Amino acid sequence: MSERATSLSLIDLPVGRPARVVGIETANREMDAAEQRRLAAIGFLPGEFVAVVAHSPLGRNPIAVSIGNNMFGLRRVEAECIRVSLEPA
Amino acid sequence: MNAEAKTLAAPLVALVGNPNCGKTALFNALTGSRQKVANYAGVTVERKEGSCYTPSGRRVRVLDLPGAYSLEARTPDEQITCDTLFGAAHAEDRPDFIVAVCDANNLRQGLRLALVLKRLGCPMVLALNMMDLARKRGLEIDVPRLAAELGIPVVETVATKSGGARDLLRRFDGVAVAAVDGWQAPAHAAQVDVESDHAQVRRILHAVGADRVGIPEATAKIDRIVLHPVVGPLLLAATLFLMFQAVFAWAQAPMTLITEGVTALGSWLSQAMPDSLVRSLLVNGVLAGLGSVIVFLPQIVILFFFILLLEDTGYLPRAAFMLDRLMGGVGLSGRSFIPLLSSFACAIPGIMATRTIRDPRDRLVTIMIAPLMTCSARLPIYALIIGAFIPHRQIWGGLELQGLVLFGLYLFGVAAAMLVAFLLRLPKRNRGHALTLELPAYHAPSLRGLAIGLWQRVQIFLTRVGTIILSLMIVLWFLSSFPAPPPGATEPAITYSIAGRIGSALAVIFGPIGFNWQISIALVPGLAAREVAIGALGTVYALSAASTDVGTALGPIVAASWSLPTALSLLAWYVFAPQCLSTLATVKRETNSWRYPVIMAAYLFGMAYLASFITYRAALALGG
Numbered sequence: 001m002s003e004r005a006t007s008l009s010l011i012d013l014p015v016g017r018p019a020r021v022v023g024i025e026t027a028n029r030e031m032d033a034a035e036q037r038r039l040a041a042i043g044f045l046p047g048e049f050v051a052v053v054a055h056s057p058l059g060r061n062p063i064a065v066s067i068g069n070n071m072f073g074l075r076r077v078e079a080e081c082i083r084v085s086l087e088p089a
Numbered sequence: 090m091n092a093e094a095k096t097l098a099a100p101l102v103a104l105v106g107n108p109n110c111g112k113t114a115l116f117n118a119l120t121g122s123r124q125k126v127a128n129y130a131g132v133t134v135e136r137k138e139g140s141c142y143t144p145s146g147r148r149v150r151v152l153d154l155p156g157a158y159s160l161e162a163r164t165p166d167e168q169i170t171c172d173t174l175f176g177a178a179h180a181e182d183r184p185d186f187i188v189a190v191c192d193a194n195n196l197r198q199g200l201r202l203a204l205v206l207k208r209l210g211c212p213m214v215l216a217l218n219m220m221d222l223a224r225k226r227g228l229e230i231d232v233p234r235l236a237a238e239l240g241i242p243v244v245e246t247v248a249t250k251s252g253g254a255r256d257l258l259r260r261f262d263g264v265a266v267a268a269v270d271g272w273q274a275p276a277h278a279a280q281v282d283v284e285s286d287h288a289q290v291r292r293i294l295h296a297v298g299a300d301r302v303g304i305p306e307a308t309a310k311i312d313r314i315v316l317h318p319v320v321g322p323l324l325l326a327a328t329l330f331l332m333f334q335a336v337f338a339w340a341q342a343p344m345t346l347i348t349e350g351v352t353a354l355g356s357w358l359s360q361a362m363p364d365s366l367v368r369s370l371l372v373n374g375v376l377a378g379l380g381s382v383i384v385f386l387p388q389i390v391i392l393f394f395f396i397l398l399l400e401d402t403g404y405l406p407r408a409a410f411m412l413d414r415l416m417g418g419v420g421l422s423g424r425s426f427i428p429l430l431s432s433f434a435c436a437i438p439g440i441m442a443t444r445t446i447r448d449p450r451d452r453l454v455t456i457m458i459a460p461l462m463t464c465s466a467r468l469p470i471y472a473l474i475i476g477a478f479i480p481h482r483q484i485w486g487g488l489e490l491q492g493l494v495l496f497g498l499y500l501f502g503v504a505a506a507m508l509v510a511f512l513l514r515l516p517k518r519n520r521g522h523a524l525t526l527e528l529p530a531y532h533a534p535s536l537r538g539l540a541i542g543l544w545q546r547v548q549i550f551l552t553r554v555g556t557i558i559l560s561l562m563i564v565l566w567f568l569s570s571f572p573a574p575p576p577g578a579t580e581p582a583i584t585y586s587i588a589g590r591i592g593s594a595l596a597v598i599f600g601p602i603g604f605n606w607q608i609s610i611a612l613v614p615g616l617a618a619r620e621v622a623i624g625a626l627g628t629v630y631a632l633s634a635a636s637t638d639v640g641t642a643l644g645p646i647v648a649a650s651w652s653l654p655t656a657l658s659l660l661a662w663y664v665f666a667p668q669c670l671s672t673l674a675t676v677k678r679e680t681n682s683w684r685y686p687v688i689m690a691a692y693l694f695g696m697a698y699l700a701s702f703i704t705y706r707a708a709l710a711l712g713g
Contacts (some may be wrong), residue, residue, distance in 0.1 A: 034163065035523055037283070041159035042525060043198055045287045049302040053309070054316035058414045062423065062524050065317055066304050068197040071312075073410040073526035075423065 010074075010082040011060055015053050019084040021048045021067070031081050044069045044082050094182045095417035099140065100266045101147040101182070103173060104216075105206060106190030107198050108156030109529050111218040113137075114248035115190055116153035119258065123541060127400035130156060130527040131427060131445040134166040136173060143262045152184060155444075158198070159283075160205050165452075166444040174209060186264045187213035188257065193223035193230060193245075194530065200290045201283070203239065205602040213241055214260050219254075220245040222532075226305055238293045249535060308403075308530040317406050325408055332395040333499070334492035336388050336468070337475075343387035346712055348642050351380035366570070373631040374566030375559065381627030381643040382554055382620050386470035389550055390543055392465060396434060399540040401534040402459075406432065406526055413524060419507045420514030422448060423524035425455040426570075429506070432462035433499075436672045440679055448522070454513045456679065457689055460672055461665065463499045466619035470663050471498055477648035478656045502664050505696070558624050561614045565625055569610075569632050583632040602662070602701035603655040603709075607633065612668070619668045654708035661704040665697035 007022045021044050024036045042065060044050070053064040053071060061076040108130030114680030125132055137153040154173060155166035162168040176183040189206050191199030195657055196217075203215055215235075217223075223230065236243040244260060247253030294300040303309075315321055355376050362368040369697060399405050407687045409426035418424050424446045432439030438458045448453040463471070472495070479491050488657075568588040574583065583589045592610035599609045607629045615622030623643070630646050647656070671684040 031523070034161070037161060037524070038158070038163055038525065040283050040528075041161065041201075043201075044285065047287075047291070048090045051303075053304075053312055054321075055318055056414055057318045057411055061417070062410060062413045062526075064312070064410060064528055066309075069195045069304060069368060070198060071304050071308075071528040071530075073406070073423065073524050073528055074520060075413070075414065075417065075524040078523050078525065 007083045007085045009030055009080050010050065010052070010065065010084050011063065011076055011079040012083055013050075013086075015052045015054060018049065018051050018087040020087055021046055021050050022083040022085050023070060024081050025083055026081065031077055033076075039078065039081065042072060049087075050082075050084055093705060098260075098266060099150045100185040100264045101150045101152060102186045102188060102261060102264060103152040103154060103184035104188050104190050104194065105154055105170065105174065105202075106156060106218075107158060107192065107195070107202055108527060110156065110190050110192040110195070110199060111248045112156065112190045113153055115188075115216065115218060115246060115254060115257070116151060118248045118251075119151050123545065124153065125542075127397075127405070128403040128529050128532050129400065129406045129427065130529070131166065131442065134169075134441055134444040136169055137421075139270075141258065141261075144259055144260050147262060148468055149264065150259045150490050152182075154232055154505065159202065160329060164445050169444075174206075174211075175552075175681060184211060185266050186261070187211050189213055189215045189241075190218050190246075191215060193217040193220050193299075194226065194228065194305070196230070196297075197290060197294060198303075200239075200293060201286055203241075204286045204289060207239070212264070214257070215239060215241055215243045216257050217243060221247045221250065228299060228301065230299050235293065235297045238296055241695040249538070258463050290479065305530045311531055312528075315404070316410070321407075321411055323668060325411055328399075328404075329442045330496065331495040332392070334489050335395070336391050336495065336528045337472075337489055337492045339391050339419040344384050347384045347386070348380075351383070352642065360667055361582040369570065369632075370563070374562050374628055377643075378562030378565070378624035378625075379554055379559060379633035381473075382469060382558055382624045383551075385472055385620070385623075388468055388472055389465050390547060392468060393434070393543055393546045394539070400536055401532065401538060402527045403531045404493050407420045409526055410528060413526070415507070419511040421454060421510050422446065422451050422522040423526055426526075428455055429459060429462050432459040432464060435464050435466070436460045436462065436669065437675045440672070440675050443679070451476075451522070453680065453685070454510050456676055456685070457513065457692075458506040458509050460667055460669070460689070461502045461509065462637065462692060463502045463664070464619070464669075466669065467621045467663055469620045471495055471660065473562050473644060474656050474660055477644045477651075478653055498664060505664065509692075515583065553618060553620070557618055558621050561617060561621050562624050562628055565610075565614055565628050566632075569629060581633045583629065588629070601705075602698060603652070603658040603705040604662075604701075605651070605655065607650075608659060612666075616670055618671075619663070622668070658701040658705035659706050661700040662697045665693050665700055667693040667697075676691070 013019055023046050024039055024044060048068050051066050053066050056062050062073045063079055064071060064073050098359060104116055106112050109128065113124050113126045113133050116122060116137065116139060117126065120139045124137055131155060133155050138150060140148055140150050142148055152173070154170040157167045157170045160174065162171040173182055173184065187206055189203040191203060206213060217230065217232065232243050232245065242260065244256040246257050262483045355372050358368065358372050368400045402428055405427065409423060413423040416425055428439045428442035431442050436459045439462065440456050443455045448454060475491050475494050479494050484489055484490050524684060565588060569583050569586050571586055572584045578585060588610050589606070592606035595609035596604065596606040607626060610629060611622045611625035614625050626647070627643050630643065667690050673690055676686040676689055677683060
C-alpha cells in the first residue's frame, strides 16, 4: 500500500487518536509555500507525534492539535495541508 | 559608529527565542524592569532595551525581542527580531552576543531555532528557562551533554525566581564588544533545511533525555473541560459574567469609603478656609473633579485582577480558540483576537499588538475596530451612569442587574466591532486564513506577578489622575469661573463663564441626542482621556450647585438632573466615540499615515452620533 493510501489529512483525524506527521502538502490555494514552511517551523515535521485534542464548539474549524510538546489551534485550511498516519492505538 | 566608540560602549546582548518561552521574564530578572509578561504568545511586540551589571561590575545592555518560531519573518513583530539579528536595523543595534532562550519544557521547538541562531555565527549561550517547572514535571535534562552536542554553553535559568538568572549574568562577563562590523549575519542563515535541523534536534533530544512527547498531563486534563465543545463555551460565558458582576458587587464597600473620604475632606476644607477663589479652586475644581474619577479605582482594580488572571494562567488563547469561528465569520483571522482582547484594557497596547498579524489588510481592519472594545477608561463613565440610573437589584435568581447592563454594553461594543469588520471585509472576502494560535501549558498564576501587575495599573490610573486629569480640571475650573457673572445675575455663575458659553454653543449640536450643556462641555476635555469627562462633570456640577455643599458624590446629582433617555444616549455615545487622542496618535504611528486616524475618528464620531440619536429618540418615544 502506498503511503498516501494509509495516511489521512489532520482535519480527518479523530479526537484523541495518536498519529505521526507524514508531511505537508498543498491542499488549497490559501496556503502558499511560505505558509507551509510556517507549519513546519512550528513543529509539523515528518515523524512528529500529533493528536487532535479538541474540536471547536462549532465543529472542525478550528481544531486544537498537540504537536511535539506544544499545542496549537489550527483552522481547517491549515489542518487540511497536514498529512498524518495513524499510530497503533 | 567607529571602532573606538563601539569598544567603549557596553556590549549588547539580545534575548532571542520562541514566543512565550519567558524572554521578557528573563529580561525583567536581568535588568530589574517590569515589562509585561503573560502566558500567551505575542505579548512582546517591540524591542525593549535595558541594562544590567555583571558580577564583576561590568555594564551590559540587554535587548528583549519579540518571539519567533523561525528567522523567516511572517509578521511585523517577527520582522523586528529578524532585522535586529541580521543587522538591517542600525549598526550599533547589532547584538554582540545572543542568548537563545528555550523553554526547558519545550526543547523540541526551542532547539530548532537555536540551531538556526547558531549559524548566524554570533557568540551565544543557550538559556534553559523554566527549569523549576521542568524538574517538577520530572524532566531530567543532561545539561553538560546538551552543551557538548550543541557546541555552545548552556545555563539553567528560572526567570521568575530571584537569583534565577545569576548563572546567565555570570556569562556576560566574558562578552566582548565586537569590532566594527563584528559578525555579519550570513545571508543564507535564514534559508535553513528545516528537515535536517529537525533530525539533529531529535538526535540531541534523545541524547540528553528530553525526548518525551505530548503536552503536560495537568494541561491535558484541564483542556478536556475547558476546550470541551459544550462545557467550554459555557465556562467562558460564566467567567465573563462573573467578571462583570464582580466589578459592581465587590467594589461597593471601597467605593463608599472613597466617596465618604473625599466628601469629608471637602467639607473640612470648606470650613477651614475662608470663602475665596482658592477655596473654590480646591474644592470645586480639584476635589470635585479628581474625587469623582478616583472613586472608580476599585472597579478598575477588579477588572484588571480578572484580566491579569486570565492572561497569566493561559486561558486567554483558549478563549481565542473558542471564539475563532466568530472572527472567521466576519472575515478576520484568529490572530486578531488577542489584540482585540488587549483593547479591553486599553486600545493602545491592543493596536500595537496587531503587529502579530501577518496580512496587512487584516491588521488594518483590526486596528480600525480596536477602539470599539470597551477600554478600562470607559468603565468610570459606564459605572457612573449605570450606578445612577439602573436600579440596584437582582433578577433571574441572583444576577445583579447593574453588572448585567455593563456586560451588555461590552457585548454591544463587540457586536458593533464585528459588524464594522464585516463591512470593511465585504469588498474583498477571503475564505480561509491561517490561525496558528499557540495554546500554552497552563501555569498557576504567580501572586507576586499579579500584585505587581495590579500595582502598575493603580500607578497608571493615579498618575493620569494626578497629571492630565488634574491639570485639565484646573483649566476647566478657570474656564468655568471667569468671567464672573454680571451684577444681579439670576442663573448660577457658571452659566456666564467661558465654559458655560462654549457648553451652550455645543449643546446646539448635541441637543438632538439629548445632551445638556454640562455634558457637552465635559466631552471636550474628555477627548484627552475618557475619564476626564467624569471629572469635568464633577467640576461643572459642583460649580453649578447653588449650595456650598461639595458635590463629590456625582451619582445622585446626575440621577436627579438627567432624564433616562439622556443617560442611555450618553452610554451609546461612549460605546463608539473616539474620545481618546492617544489612541488616534497610536494609529498614526502604527500605520504611518494620517489617513487612517482621520478615517477612524470620522467613522466613530459618525456612529456615536447615530447610535445616540437612535437611543435618545427611541427612549423618548417609549416614554422613558
